[in-house]
Amino acid sequence: MALSPEEFVKRLDAISESDGVPYGRARLVFDEEQNHKQAILRYRGYLALSDAFKCFFLETVELVNTVSRPKVTAPLSEFYGIFVPRLAHGFQSLCGAERIAICGYPYHAYTLLRNTFDNLALTSAALQKIADFYSIEGITPGKPLDIAAMKRLRKDTEFEVRRKMTGSLSGLTQETRDELAQWDALFDFEVHGARLSLAGAKGWMKGREPLPILPRFEEEQFALFMNRYCEVGWMLHRLTPAIQSSDAPFPAAWMEKWRVLDDSFQITVNSLTKQLGKRIGAAIVELVNTKFPFNEHSTFPL
Structure with a gap:
């Protein structure tokens, strides 16, 4: 049966009224999100750090567009055109994940951080010539397109980068590698099967509680997201200076802001170890300082 747009909406309106309120039950979700x-x-400290980083990243993009690019005279590497969109995607992914978490879905947001981390690790590896952007994308220059071969190359590259960034060939201490393995396994626990999320329904499974559907603040859930967000956000912050061209470095004021943010990220991440005795904080500090070894003076190296 063909329906006009008005008829389509009117039929849905008719079945969705609750106590005289159009789409009233859906408003339960919106209210709990608020x-x-x-x-x-x-979480004032977290929100200040997160929003300060957003301001800094947006300022960086403005500098590239209005100050830096007009001064660049030498042709930029083809890899620069791959790197910058990856950096922007990382920023957008962090912003999107945070919006989801703040609205009341921290475990769903947490799963998004896993892919963001993987992409940032690959990007850092490419900037350090541990891998290259071609192999990360599964491309072999000069060879015809072969989808199966591209998939194999991507997987092989990701496996090799993992070994060199966080695994057996990383040079990280054994304690840090063990902590990162647990950190990674917990991501898997939720990404593949939503096991953390499903545990929230155990009261309903036992007949003791209503089925939890509406967003409800749970400190442990949000803290899990918040900690991982700061860790992955720090990694993105470390990569940001590579957007500079050696022909047109950013002004001193930008560099000072970068240092303040970098120090703030390190203080926040390391607080898990210093204040709570959780070794993952120190492990992430070692990972970032060793495998994301960039600073405010770094420029695009390829």
């Missing part, structure tokens, strides 16, 4: 947002306001 309540969750209010609960997050207690």
Whole structure:
């Protein structure tokens, strides 16, 4: 049966009224999302760091577009055109994940950080010539397109980069490697099967509680997301200076902001070890300082 747009909407309106309120039950979700947002306001330090990083990244893009690019005279490497969109995608991924978490879905947001981390690790490896952007994308220059071969090359490259960035060939201490393996395994636990999320329904499974559907603030859940967000955000921050061209470095004021943010990320990440005794904080500090070895003076190296 063909319906006009008006008929299509009117039929849905008719089945969705609750106590005289159009789409009233859906508003339960919206109201609880707002309540969750209010609960997050207690994390002033996290919100300040996150928003300061957003401001800094946006300022960096403005400098590239308005100050840096007009001064660049030498042709940029073809790899620069691959790197910058990867950097922008990392920023957008962090922003998107955070919006989801703040609205009341921290485990869903947490899963997005895994892919962001993987992409940042590959990008850092390419900038250090541990791998190259071609192999990361599964491309072999000069060879015809072969989808199966591209998939194999991507997987092989990711496996090799993992070994050199966090695994047996990384040069990281054994304690750090063990912590990162657990960090990675917990991501897998949620990404593949939503096992952390499903554990929230155990009260309903035992007949003791209603089925949890609406967003509800749970400190442990949000803290898991918040900690991983800061860790992955720090990695992106470390890569950001590579957007500079050696022909047109950014001004001193930008470099000072980079240092303040970098120090703030390190303090936040390391607090898990210093204040709570959780070794993962120190492990991430070693990982970032060793495998993301960039600073405010870094320029695009390829």
